[in-house]
Amino acid sequence: MVRLASSYELTLSPSRGGAAGVYSSLRGAILSGGLAAGTRLPSSRQLASDYGVSRGTVVAAFEQLLSEGYLEARQGSGTRVSKVLPEALLSAMPAAAPQNGSSVAARVSRRGKALSQSPFGTADSLRIGVPFAPHVPALQDFPLKLWAGIAARQARSLAPQLLADGDARGLAALRSAVAEYLGGTRGVRCLPEQVIVLASVQQAADLAARLLLDGGDEVWFEHPGYAGALSVLRATGVVVRGVPVDDDGLDVQYALRRWPNARMAYVTPAHQAPLGMALSLPRRLTLLDWARRTRAWIFEDDYDSEYRYFGKPLPSLQSLDPTGPVLYAGCFSKTLFPGLRIAYLVVPESLVDAFSAARSVTSRYSPVLDQMILAEFMRDGHYARHLRQMRQLYGERREVFLQLLRTHLAGRLEPLDNPTGLNIACWLQGDAEEEAATKCAAAGLLVQPIGRYAVSRRPTTRKGLLLGFASLGLPTIRRAVPELARVLAA
Amino acid sequence: MVRLASSYELTLSPSRGGAAGVYSSLRGAILSGGLAAGTRLPSSRQLASDYGVSRGTVVAAFEQLLSEGYLEARQGSGTRVSKVLPEALLSAMPAAAPQNGSSVAARVSRRGKALSQSPFGTADSLRIGVPFAPHVPALQDFPLKLWAGIAARQARSLAPQLLADGDARGLAALRSAVAEYLGGTRGVRCLPEQVIVLASVQQAADLAARLLLDGGDEVWFEHPGYAGALSVLRATGVVVRGVPVDDDGLDVQYALRRWPNARMAYVTPAHQAPLGMALSLPRRLTLLDWARRTRAWIFEDDYDSEYRYFGKPLPSLQSLDPTGPVLYAGCFSKTLFPGLRIAYLVVPESLVDAFSAARSVTSRYSPVLDQMILAEFMRDGHYARHLRQMRQLYGERREVFLQLLRTHLAGRLEPLDNPTGLNIACWLQGDAEEEAATKCAAAGLLVQPIGRYAVSRRPTTRKGLLLGFASLGLPTIRRAVPELARVLAA
Numbered sequence: 001m002v003r004l005a006s007s008y009e010l011t012l013s014p015s016r017g018g019a020a021g022v023y024s025s026l027r028g029a030i031l032s033g034g035l036a037a038g039t040r041l042p043s044s045r046q047l048a049s050d051y052g053v054s055r056g057t058v059v060a061a062f063e064q065l066l067s068e069g070y071l072e073a074r075q076g077s078g079t080r081v082s083k084v085l086p087e088a089l090l091s092a093m094p095a096a097a098p099q100n101g102s103s104v105a106a107r108v109s110r111r112g113k114a115l116s117q118s119p120f121g122t123a124d125s126l127r128i129g130v131p132f133a134p135h136v137p138a139l140q141d142f143p144l145k146l147w148a149g150i151a152a153r154q155a156r157s158l159a160p161q162l163l164a165d166g167d168a169r170g171l172a173a174l175r176s177a178v179a180e181y182l183g184g185t186r187g188v189r190c191l192p193e194q195v196i197v198l199a200s201v202q203q204a205a206d207l208a209a210r211l212l213l214d215g216g217d218e219v220w221f222e223h224p225g226y227a228g229a230l231s232v233l234r235a236t237g238v239v240v241r242g243v244p245v246d247d248d249g250l251d252v253q254y255a256l257r258r259w260p261n262a263r264m265a266y267v268t269p270a271h272q273a274p275l276g277m278a279l280s281l282p283r284r285l286t287l288l289d290w291a292r293r294t295r296a297w298i299f300e301d302d303y304d305s306e307y308r309y310f311g312k313p314l315p316s317l318q319s320l321d322p323t324g325p326v327l328y329a330g331c332f333s334k335t336l337f338p339g340l341r342i343a344y345l346v347v348p349e350s351l352v353d354a355f356s357a358a359r360s361v362t363s364r365y366s367p368v369l370d371q372m373i374l375a376e377f378m379r380d381g382h383y384a385r386h387l388r389q390m391r392q393l394y395g396e397r398r399e400v401f402l403q404l405l406r407t408h409l410a411g412r413l414e415p416l417d418n419p420t421g422l423n424i425a426c427w428l429q430g431d432a433e434e435e436a437a438t439k440c441a442a443a444g445l446l447v448q449p450i451g452r453y454a455v456s457r458r459p460t461t462r463k464g465l466l467l468g469f470a471s472l473g474l475p476t477i478r479r480a481v482p483e484l485a486r487v488l489a490a
Numbered sequence: 491m492v493r494l495a496s497s498y499e500l501t502l503s504p505s506r507g508g509a510a511g512v513y514s515s516l517r518g519a520i521l522s523g524g525l526a527a528g529t530r531l532p533s534s535r536q537l538a539s540d541y542g543v544s545r546g547t548v549v550a551a552f553e554q555l556l557s558e559g560y561l562e563a564r565q566g567s568g569t570r571v572s573k574v575l576p577e578a579l580l581s582a583m584p585a586a587a588p589q590n591g592s593s594v595a596a597r598v599s600r601r602g603k604a605l606s607q608s609p610f611g612t613a614d615s616l617r618i619g620v621p622f623a624p625h626v627p628a629l630q631d632f633p634l635k636l637w638a639g640i641a642a643r644q645a646r647s648l649a650p651q652l653l654a655d656g657d658a659r660g661l662a663a664l665r666s667a668v669a670e671y672l673g674g675t676r677g678v679r680c681l682p683e684q685v686i687v688l689a690s691v692q693q694a695a696d697l698a699a700r701l702l703l704d705g706g707d708e709v710w711f712e713h714p715g716y717a718g719a720l721s722v723l724r725a726t727g728v729v730v731r732g733v734p735v736d737d738d739g740l741d742v743q744y745a746l747r748r749w750p751n752a753r754m755a756y757v758t759p760a761h762q763a764p765l766g767m768a769l770s771l772p773r774r775l776t777l778l779d780w781a782r783r784t785r786a787w788i789f790e791d792d793y794d795s796e797y798r799y800f801g802k803p804l805p806s807l808q809s810l811d812p813t814g815p816v817l818y819a820g821c822f823s824k825t826l827f828p829g830l831r832i833a834y835l836v837v838p839e840s841l842v843d844a845f846s847a848a849r850s851v852t853s854r855y856s857p858v859l860d861q862m863i864l865a866e867f868m869r870d871g872h873y874a875r876h877l878r879q880m881r882q883l884y885g886e887r888r889e890v891f892l893q894l895l896r897t898h899l900a901g902r903l904e905p906l907d908n909p910t911g912l913n914i915a916c917w918l919q920g921d922a923e924e925e926a927a928t929k930c931a932a933a934g935l936l937v938q939p940i941g942r943y944a945v946s947r948r949p950t951t952r953k954g955l956l957l958g959f960a961s962l963g964l965p966t967i968r969r970a971v972p973e974l975a976r977v978l979a980a
Contacts, residue, residue, distance in 0.1 A: 031810065067801045069771035084772050104815055106840040107785070112701035118658070118847035120854070126654035139650040151859065152642035160629040163827035164616035168608070199689070203853040210725070211602035215705070231851045235700070281559035282574050295597070311557045320521065325594055337653035339858030350596040357608035361721045363693040363853065364610070368829030369641065370857050 022051060022061035030070050030081055039081045041071070115235040119227035126338065126471075131480035133446040134274070134423040134468035137334045138393060146382060147373070154372040162368055168360035169352070170197025170344075171371040177378035178344050182328075186305060187315030188346055189322035196345045196355050197366050201301055202232045204329040204345040205266065207358045209236040211351075212297055218262035220255045224453030226273040229266055229301060238264075242456030245272055249279030252286045260290075264297040269317050270305030274453045274466050275425045276418030278314050288317065291325040302330040304421040306387055307470075309395040313420070318346065327351075332374065334422060335387060342366060342374055394422065394470045401469045401477050408485035413465065422470035425450065433463045436488055443487045445480060512541060512551035520560050520571055529571045531561070605725040609717035616828065616961075621970035623936040624764070624913040624958035627824045628883060636872060637863070644862040652858055658850035659842070660687025660834075661861040667868035668834050672818075676795060677805030678836055679812035686835045686845050687856050691791055692722045694819040694835040695756065697848045699726040701841075702787055708752035710745045714943030716763040719756055719791060728754075732946030735762055739769030742776045750780075754787040759807050760795030764943045764956050765915045766908030768804050778807065781815040792820040794911040796877055797960075799885040803910070808836060817841075822864065824912060825877060832856060832864055884912065884960045887967060891959040894971035902978055903955065912960035915940065923953045926978055933977045935970060 029035040041047070044062060048055040062079060065071040073079045108116045127133035128140065169175060175195040182188035182195075198204050213219070215237035221230060223242030233240055241262060243255040249272050255262070265287060269279035279287075291298050300317045318328040331343030347355050359365065377383055401424065405415055413426040428436060433449035440447045450464040469477065519525040531537070534552060538545040552569060555561040563569045598606045617623035618630065659665060665685040672678035672685075688694050703709070705727035711720060713732030723730055731752060733745040739762050745752070755777060759769035769777075781788050790807045808818040821833030837845050849855065867873055891914065895905055903916040918926060923939035930937045940954040959967065 064801075068804050082771075085775060104813065104838040104840050106844060108701050108841075108844050109704045109707070111704050112844070112848075115697075115701050115848040115851055116844035118850040120656070120658065120850045126656065128650055128654060136654075139653045142650065142653060144648055144650075148642070148645040148648060151645035152638070155638040155641035155645075158634055158638060160618055160632065160634075163629045163632060163829050164618060164626075165829055166610070166616065168610065199853045199857075202851065206852050207605075211598050211605050214599045214601050217599070228851070235848075235851055281572070285575060311554075314558050323594065338854075339653050339655055341854065341857040348594040350594050351598075354596060354598050354602070354606035358602075358605040358725075360608040360610045361605055361692065361718070361725055362696050363689045364828075364831065367689075367831040367857055367860050369860065 018053065019057045019060035019064070022047070022053065022058055023064050026061060026065060027068075027070055030065075030085070035081050037081050037083050037085055040077070041079045041081070043078070111235075111237060114231070117231070119231055127446055128471050129473070129476065131445050131472055131476055132467035132469065132484070133471075134448050134466045135334070136468050136471040137337070137422060138390060138471045139337055140471070140473075141390070141393060142337055143382070143386060147377070150376050150382075151369070151373050154376060155369060157372070158369065162372070165368050166365055168196075168356045168365045169193070170195065170366055171368065171375060173375040173379070174342075174371045175344075177375050177383075179346075181378060181383065182316075182330075182344075182346065186302060186313075186330075187319030188328055189319060190328075190346045191349070194346050194349055194352055196347060196352075196359060197371060198343045198345055198359065199341045199363070199366060200228075200333070200343045201303075201329045201331050202228050203363070204327070204343060205229045205299060205301075206232045206236060207355060207362065208297070208299055208327055208345075209233050209238055209264070211354055211358045213238050213263050217264070218259050220250070220259065220262050220265040220267075221455050222250050222267060222272060223455035223458070224274060224450055225266075225455050226268060226301065226303065227453055230455055233266065240455060242454075242458065244458075245275060245277070247277055248283055249277050250283065250287070252283045252290070256286075256290060261294070262296060264299055265291065266299045266301065267317070268301045268303040270302050270313055271307075271418065271420040273301070273303045274423065274448075274450060275464075276304075276416055276421050276423070278418070278420075279317075281314070284317055284320060288321050288324060288326075292321075296325065298326045300326050300328045302328060304334065305330070306335050307391060307394055307421050309391065309398060309419040311419070323348065335383075335390070336374075336377075340370060340374065342370060390470075397469050397472060397474065397477060398424070400474055401467075401472075401481065404477065404481035408482050409488065412485070412488055416464075423466050423468045425464055425466050427462050427464045431463050433465065436465060439487050439490065440484065443483060445484055445487060447484075508543065509547045509550035509554070512537070512543065512548055513554050516551060516555060517558075517560055520555075520575070525571050527571050527573050527575055530567070531569045531571070533568070601725075601727060604721070607721070609721055617936055618961050619963070619966065621935050621962055621966055622957035622959065622974070623961075624938050624956045625824070626958050626961040627827070627912060628880065628961045629827055630961070630963075631880070631883060632827055633872070633876060637867070640866050640872075641859070641863050644866060645859060647862070648859065652862070655858050656855055658686075658846045658855045659683070660685065660856055661858065661865060663865040663869070664832075664861045665834075667865050667873075669836075671868060671873065672806075672820075672834075672836065676792060676803075676820075677809030678818055679809060680818075680836045681839070684836050684839055684842055686837060686842075686849060687861060688833045688835055688849065689831045689853070689856060690823070690833045691793075691819045691821050692718050693853070694817070694833060695719045695789060695791075696722045696726060697845060697852065698787070698789055698817055698835075699723050699728055699754070701844055701848045703728050703753050707754070708749050710740070710749065710752050710755040710757075711945050712740050712757060712762060713945035713948070714764060714940055715756075715945050716758060716791065716793065717943055720945055723756065730945060732944075732948065734948075735765060735767070737767055738773055739767050740773065740777070742773045742780070746776075746780060751784065752786060754789055755781065756789045756791065757807070758791045758793040760792050760803055761797075761908070761910040763791070763793045764913065764938075764940060765954075766794075766906055766911050766913070768908075768910075769807075771804070774807055774810060778811050778814060778816075782811075786815065788816045790816050790818045792818060794824065795820070796825050797881060797884055797911050799881065799888060799909040801909070813838065825873075825880070826864075826867075830860060830864065832860060880960075887959050887962060887964065888914070890964055891957075891962075891967050891971065894967065898972050898975035899978070902975070906954075913956050913958045915954055915956050917952050917954045921953050923955065926955060929977050929980065930974065933973060935974055935977060937974075 044058040048058045072082045126136045175192040178195050179192040220243050221240045241259045244251045318326040328346040416425045437449045448466040534548040538548045562572045616626045665682040668685050669682040708729045711730045731749045734741050808816040818836040906915045927939045938956040
């Protein structure tokens with residue numbers, strides 16, 4: 001204990017000794033007002049003796065406090081607490097060793113409210129292998145060794161200039177690989193220059209809405225639809241209009257009648273999220289015609305297009321009008337793994353500069369090493385091979401899953417016949433979606449009510465459940481479907 | 491050439507043969523209106539002969555077009571172009587093989603204008619070793635082998651669950667390492683839970699402004715100041731108020747008199763960007779008092795605090811009021827390398843959930859592998875060691891640089907005496923900042939006029955140049971400073 005002229009007693013904080021301890025106890029006393037402005041400190045010799053430390057230790061602490069402006073030293077008058085510190089402010093400071101907890105209330109702004117609610121949990125690790133958690137790829141079957149080998153090689157090839165490669169659009173090698181892949185498999189016609197590498201499709205939607213739309217602009221959105229995009233669009237201040245979907249996907253005529261002046265349509269034409277149907281060709285053409293006539297934008301989220309188990313997928317909307325109003329987005333979260341955090345947005349040539357700038361201003365660019373690894377993985381054919389293997393694996397799992405559903409749950413769950421994606425949407429007999437999900441969760445079965453994908457207060461056409469199958473081995477599927485039947489029958 | 495009933499002549503696209511070629515030429519003809527709705531196609535046998543391909547090839551193309559809805563087949567009436575396609579829309583479609591170029595004008599929204607202009611070049615690779623490009627760390631001296639070894643090891647330890655680790659706040663191991671580092675070196679007092687891992691300080695500013703402020707809210711901002719943060723703040727619709735800086739940093743009283751109702755202050759207290767002075771203790775206290783009284787926020791961008799060559803740096807603003815209104819941000823772009831793209835934001839406990847949600851909604855989370863590598867690098871003491879080495883290296887380079895400046899440019903450039911950062915700001919004799927920069931650029935010397943960091947139209951206090959030295963070896967410095975003197979004298 002050190003007694004000062006001001007009667008403030010300093011206690012060395014027990015966790016820190018030496019100059020740091022002396023420094024922080026003096027600083028704490030000054031900040032809390034215990035040591036008033038102008039107070040003369042004891043000599044360094046005296047303090048050293050009181051603290052039980054060497055004089056050099058005290059001198060070091062004094063020097064730090066002098067350099068920071070807490071103390072001032074004048075020849076002949078010793079060392080004093082600085083007078084330039086506004087004393088009223090000092091005494092208002094919280095104690096130097098505050099309690100845990102926060103004196104700041106969680107006050108977000110009006111517009112921040114939408115942003116402060118996420119449809120994803122804070123720690124949203126995927127439930128790999130948990131029946132029937134949707135949207136989960138077979139990460140147990142990811143070629144980890146191959147990926148690690150490429151990662152090691154690419155890490156060794158990092159060079160000073162690569163450490164600083166700051167192209168906001170992404171690495172040239174990756175953009176080329178993506179353009180080639182999209183051209184070959186999705187009919188997307190674009191130059192590598194039109195490919196913008198991003199962290200997620202949500203980031204793509206965020207940038208598109210902030211760059212191309214103003215607050216209050218209307219956006220057509222599938223109802224039910226993809227919750228992640230819904231959240232981010234709403235957070236940008238646009239007005240989301242829920243448009244029903246039927247067997248042909250988004251009901252374009254419905255939207256045209258009600259909101260012809262919308263400035264964007266957000267669609268998942270390959271595999272409607274969450275129900276799975278494709279947007280029909282006539283509707284695609286009507287949608288494109290509307291966008292061209294009204295100078296609106298189409299955001300094509302090519303959701304789960306990679307997984308189709310019969311027939312070839314419809315080419316992208318973008319392929320119907322490659323120089324038109326389509327922004328085409330996709331990502332590697334479900335085809336490779338979510339923690340890679342790489343997505344892409346193909347934009348019209350006239351918008352490349354604007355999107356590059358927007359990416360650069362808001363978050364600069366994607367990490368270099370991940371892009372290098374992915375570029376090699378794609379260039380050397382591993383990506384195409386992995387997709388083929390997963391398609392086959394998922395196709396088998398889906399087949400078994402569907403058979404068992406029909407055997408055990410006929411009359412209760414009616415699977416929609418959309419041979420795409422990682423999930424199967426099923427209509428549910430009766431209305432009790434949420435109750436069904438609750439009963440399932442109690443039995444360790446994670447089914448998702450379709451109603452949770454609702455966009456507006458109008459009810460979605462029918463009640464249903466979304467069931468994931470892709471990450472489930474056949475033994476799990478064989479065990480879990482009868483269990484699901486028992487739970488739903490109870 | 492294939493002659494059809496509609497007299498439309500199909501040409502196989504030369505780049506693609508087989509079913510894909512037949513498919514795309516038929517589809518192109520339908521989309522362009524050349525093949526009208528209802529047109530009956532020749533038999534597959536006939537088409538095969540015309541195209542010079544096998545009948546199976548044509549059948550495969552037909553099947554694809556049937557499944558996509560372009561064609562319809564009825565027993566007895568052969569295969570026809572689908573009638574459900576709205577013909578008016580079809581003929582409005584662009585030609586199947588569009589010219590390169592875009593029919594879409596670059597029309598960004600009103601609010602998008604700010605977002606479509608970036609202070610960074612599109613391909614903003616750092617000019618490593620180019621005199622005197624500012625903001626460039628010594629990437630030539632980065633421990634590439636060490637990093638690659640850790641990357642290889644971490645890549646091998648990737649497991650299925652890690653591939654999907656989706657904690658929006660970042661990997662727990664990295665958040666702990668950052669919290670410990672900030673506590674030890676910057677006096678930041680926080681729990682690992684308060685650390686949000688992000689891609690950049692700009693992303694932190696973007697989220698903070700969107701979450702905590704509304705459009706039209708005022709933000710104090712240093713003038714001159716950090717251009718990247720300025721751009722992103724303006725893009726969120728807040729009103730940025732340029733506040734002059736002097737030897738004590740941001741002139742808090744100036745701001746208090748003019749804009750007392752601002753909702754945020756964006757400050758670089760450790761090393762004012764770009765001039766380099768520290769924010770004085772009295773001003774820190776006044777700033778904190780204002781924020782507490784008015785429930786405003788302080789965004790502390792702890793810019794270049796890691797590099798201080800004499801004395802210890804002032805602890806962070808956050809350390810003065812750890813449960814108060816400070817959001818504390820920093821990044822690894824200059825201490826490790828920019829392509830890592832990892833930054834951190836320490837938020838009050840009451841805001842952790844809101845920031846997690848905002849991160850999750852707008853871009854989900856940071857890539858997993860990079861976080862794993864960095865966590866090991868920090869945990870094993872490599873980060874602290876690297877900082878020490880760089881501090882010593884930069885300190886030597888700075889010393890030599892300053893001596894040469896004084897020798898060769900006395901009376902022309904007056905270096906500000908702020909012993910921090912990767913750059914030295916110098917006042918320039920006379921007003922011709924931009925002319926000086928232009929002359930230098932012609933000689934391969936990249937100096938940055940201070941005026942380019944201007945925030946408002948009011949002139950900054952004095953004209954000057956920003957000169958980077960950290961990435962320059964001593965021989966380069968010895969050669970380039972006399973050259974700079976010659977150019978500026980010319």
